Amino acid sequence: MNIPFASFVPMHEEIRQGLDAAFKKVVDKSYFIQGEECEKFEEEYAAYCGTKYCVGVATGLDAIYLILKALDIKAGDEVIVPSNTYIATALAVSFTGAKPVFVEPVIDTYNIDVTRIEEKITEKTKAIIAVHLQGRAADMDAINAIAKKHELYVLEDAAQAHGARYKGQRVGALSDAAAWSFYPGKNLGALGDGGCITTNNKQIADKVRALGNYGSDYKYHHIYQGTNSRLDEMQAAFLRVKLPHLDKWNEARRRIAEAYLSGITNPLINLPLATSEEYEHIYHVFVIRCDRRDELEKYLKDNGIGTVKHYPVPMHLQKAYEELHIQEGELPIAEEISKTVLSIPMYYGMTEEEVEYVIDKINKFEV
CATH class of the missing domain: 3.90.1150.10 (Aspartate Aminotransferase, domain 1)
Incomplete structure (x- = not known):
């Protein structure tokens, strides 16, 4: 018997008709960036996660980076990161010019050991990134309590945790903002790259949206030195088919x-x-x-x-x-x-x- 590590075939065969219809709909509209499909997916995914806002971006890495930028994390700052995670978590910190500071995990959960966080906090520390690794939530109550004590931001790296819950509440709504990846292999995966952020903070949502659209709050008006990171219509349409x-x-x-x-x-x-x-x-x-x-x-x-x-x-x-x-x-x-x-x-x-x-x-x- 041959069993692959992963297969998309059973999933995609089950929803093939919906995926085909979504593809045709986007192509027929000829509107591929920042259109109705992305807007509706943002509304639906925010509702799913229990947050007020969702902003589509190009990748999970961009999602973390743009949240950090929206929080004004910069060179000279430090951000707490689990020592056991995919490198994208740390790269996002580095891209802002800040320094990732690694904290060891609990070996039985693979997630950050909350008892080790405070010893790594300095006057330069600005945020803690809680990674919900492998689909299991980090200990968010303890992390948020530490952050409150030291006046730090908390981000969730929820790239592997679509639909996971912590004490009855979905992840993605347990911090200042959460970063998501829709890489095809995720539990909720696009048919290409994609990502988003979820948050209950309008200021963060608005700034992430502007930063990911060349720093523009409306066409040809640029308030930040932004980048190009947007969830395209085709991937948003596919994700809308998959989310239910x-x-x-x-x-x-x-x-x-x-x-x-x-x-x-x-x-x-x-x-x-x-x-x-x-x-x-x-x-x-x-x-x-x-x-x-x-x-x-x-x-x-x-x-x-x-x-x-x-x-x-x-x-x-x-x-x-x-x-x-x-x-x-x-x-x-x-x-x-x-x-x-x-x-x-x-x-x-x-x-x-x-x-x-x-x-x-x-x-x-x-x-």
Whole structure:
């Protein structure tokens, strides 16, 4: 049996008629930037997240960057970032001229360890970025309490958490503003690049919209030195087709996760935490840990099972961030995670037979 790490086929076949109609509608209108589809998607996604405002942008990276710019984060400032996340979170900080300051995660949740944040706060710190990694929310109550104490902004990097909840409330409405990616592999993915920000702060929403449109608040009137970062009509139209199905797709992922959690019993494997009332996980990826990760990866590949390593080199050891002069061993939890994690198949449309095959092969892995 061959099982890919991910497949869009079951999802897209189910909504093919809607996607085709959306494509035709946009082409027939011949209006491709900042039109009705984007405006309606912004309204619908804001309502879904429980926020007043949503602003479409070009990518998830741009979403973080534009929020930081809207908050006037600049050179000389510092921003708290989890040491275990995709590099885009840190790059957005760097693009403003500010310095990303890495804080270690809790290894069982992969999210930022709130007990370690305050020791990294200095007079230069301006914001904390809470990443909801893998689809599990960060501990937002604790993060917001720390931010309030030190008068800091809080951003959510929700790029992997479409539909996740924290204590009953959807992520994306738990901070000053949240950044989203609609990269095709996300739980809510476009058919190309895309992103947005959500917020309850009109000033942030208006400034992000202007900054992403060449700094313009209306045509040929430029109030900021902005950039070009807009969610195009075609991707917005596709996202509108997908959004009503998101909760159903997430629930299917949870069922797969439940099967993995109950079925994988190999003592060599560390499993992720299950969804709960406080942390309603949407399993963007299902990540296991194994001290013999590379051997496990090869074994699963030999048995037709696709996997991905998220992420094999932590940010502080990437050449891109050698300027921070963080040596190997200084962030041991992020390093441990990078050496041991392996993401196994998790996508809407996996059959029970496929899930059981993955479970069986993992349970038979030995060293």
